Amino acid sequence: MTTLSQNLLDLSDFAWQRLRGRVQGLTDDEYFWEPFDGCWSVRKTEDGYVPDGSLIPPEPAPFTTLAWRITHIVDILQEDRTATWFGDQPDPEDGQPPVPGSASDALAALDHAYDVWRRRLAALSQDVLDRPMGEPAGLYAEHDGTSFALHILDELIHHGAEVGTVRDFYRGAHPEDPFAAALAGEVTPAERPALLAEAAAAQRWEVIPKLADLGFSVDERTQDGFTAAHLAAGTGTLDTLKFLVERGADLSSTDPRFNADVLGWAKWFKQSDAIAYLESLV
Structure with missing residues (x-):
C-alpha cells in the first residue's frame, strides 16, 4: 500500500516535471516580457534584482511576468518555513531564495529550490504529517503537516500552470515557424x-x-x-x-x-x- 508521504512526493514530482518541461528554452526576452502596462516583474536596483509587490496587493491584482512568477515559485519552495513549520531546521547549504536576474539564472534557481523542497518533503514521517504544526506556523498552528504540504503543492501546481499559460501567450504574440x-x-x-x-x-x-x-x-x-x-x-x-x-x-x-x-x-x-x-x- 502506498503511504501518504509517497503519494505527496509522487504528486510533487509530477507537478515539477510538468513545470520544468514548460520552462525549457526560456529566453531573457520572454522572462521579462510585459504584455500590459502596470505588470509586476522583478526590477534591477543597486542591490540586485527586487520583485514588485505590496503588503496589500491592489484589486484586481496586476498581471505578473514570468520573472515574477518564477521568483515566487522559488521563494515558496525554498523558504525556511518548508522546514520550520514541519519542526525541522533548514540546512545551511540550502541558502535563501534568490531573485533571478536572467532566464538562465531562473532555471538554475528553480532546480535548486525544488531539490530543497523535495528533500524536505521526502524526510517527513507520518507522525509529522499527522500532528499540528504548532507555534512556528502562527495562525495555522492547529493545522497538521499534511495540510501544509498540500498547500505548497497547490502553490507549485497553480503557479506552474500560470507559467505555462504565459509562455503560450508569448508564443502567440511572437509566432515563429x-x-x-x-x-x-x-x-x-x-x-x-x-x-x-x-x-x-x-x-x-x-x-x-x-x-x-x-x-x-x-x-x-x-x-x-x-x-x-x-x-x-x-x-x-x-x-x-x-x-x-x-x-x-x-x-x-x-x-x-x-x-x-x-x-x-x-x-x-x-x-x-x-x-x-x-x-x-x-
Missing part, C-alpha cells in the same frame, strides 16, 4: 536536432519527409521523450508512420510516460490501422 526556417536552410540538424520530432508533436506531418531529407533524425525525441514514430502511431497517421519505418525509425524505443514502444502507443490509443501495420512487420 522553425520548420519553415529549417526548410529555408536557416536551422540545421546540429542547431535543433529534435526538430523532426517537434514537427510530429505539432502534427505538421507534411514537413516530416522534407526534414528527414535535410538530415534531421527520425529517432530524436521531443522534450517529453516521444519520437515521431510514437506520435504517428498514437494519432493513427499511417502514411507518416510508414515513411518513418522506411527511413529506419527505431520502433523498439520506449517513452518515459507510458514506457511503451511504438506498437504500444498504437494499442494505447486504439489505432487499429497502425496496430495492423506494425504487427505485420514482426
